[in-house]
Amino acid sequence: MYREISVARSDSSAHVAVVTMNRPDKLNALTKVMEAELRDAMEAADCDESVRVIVLTGAGKGFCAGMDINELEILPPGDIRAAQWMRPYDMNRRADFQSRYGYFPAVRKPVISAINGAAAGLGLVFALYSDMRFASRRAAFSTAFARRGLIAEHGISWLLPRVVGPGHAADLLLSARKVSAEEALEMRLVDRLCEPDELMTHTLEYAADLAENVSPRSVRVIKRQLWEQQFQTLGEATQMANAEMFDSIQSEDFTEGVAHFIERRQARFSGR
Incomplete structure (x- = not known):
């Protein structure tokens, strides 16, 4: 190709x-x-x-x-x-x-x-x-x-x-x-x-x-935070984090992140 x-x-x-x-x-x-x-x-x-x-x-x-x-x-x-x-x-x-x-x-x-x-x-x-x-x-x-x-x-x-x-x-x-x-x-x-x-x-x-042990959804958001914060004030970065945290807590990957930690097993993150 x-x-x-x-x-x-x-x-x-x-x-x-x-x-x-x-x-x-x-x-x-x-x-x-x-x-x-x-x-x-x-x-x-x-x-x-x-x-x-x-x-x-x-x-x-x-x-x-x-x-x-x-x-x-x-x-x-x-x-x-x-x-x-x-x-x-x-x-x-x-x-x-x-x-x-x-x-x-x-x-x-x-x-x-x-x-x-x-x-x-x-x-x-x-x-x-x-x-x-x-x-x-x-x-x-x-x-x-x-x-x-x-x-x-x-x-x-x-x-x-x-x-x-x-x-x-x-x-x-x-x-x-x-x-x-x-x-x-x-x-x-x-x-x-x-x-x-x-x-x-x-x-x-x-x-x-x-790739195997970290939430792909978390990685996507954190990468965007790291690049965009260079153009933001502390207040703007905090507001962005608050909005993203609200969404994260409702995500499949958060549910899985808690479950695999409590059950002491390999994570099975979906990226959602």
Whole structure:
């Protein structure tokens, strides 16, 4: 079905979809084909009720080295705002997520980036738009833009300070220097650091725990809360939480959450 990505279910849990950028000879540098396929795969996983967690990774030695330079050289200025990339996303109502890569937070399921190698430029953008970032000790990071005569694109100037703080964000964006996995963990650019041969095992085990033992309904709501609270006051966030808690207490998953705890058995959440 796809030419430059692959999609499979994890052996750890059938509820975990693994989306792999698959141009290993080019360190999974992004093309128009891969960009369209990645968005299609994410939307399909979001619509598939059997999928509860999405893991994004790269084939071979790289995560994503950014836009393929051959395509970047011929990128017309109008492409950045072309209708086929900027169309509204049905998955989320906020205008803030109606952007080229805004579908990452708009997806209702957690997106975990398993960063196995270089994450530069758009590769780093993808990682930042994910909900969590697990990295191999061989991973390396760079914003890259300033060293190509470009600027902080696709909202990274908003995302990066919220992840690593304003000082680190300025350093990474202005210098566009290469950052090691260890330094990335120290500045909280990544959440977990793994040995290279353990990255996917660890990531998929974590994803399977989310998929099997946590209410999908709760996860959907909490993910939306985490992204939307960045645009809310404390009062607005509290009002949203109060309304969602009222609905949660009346849900099937709340009933099951209490029952499996009292009965000391595996949860059987329906997501409703």
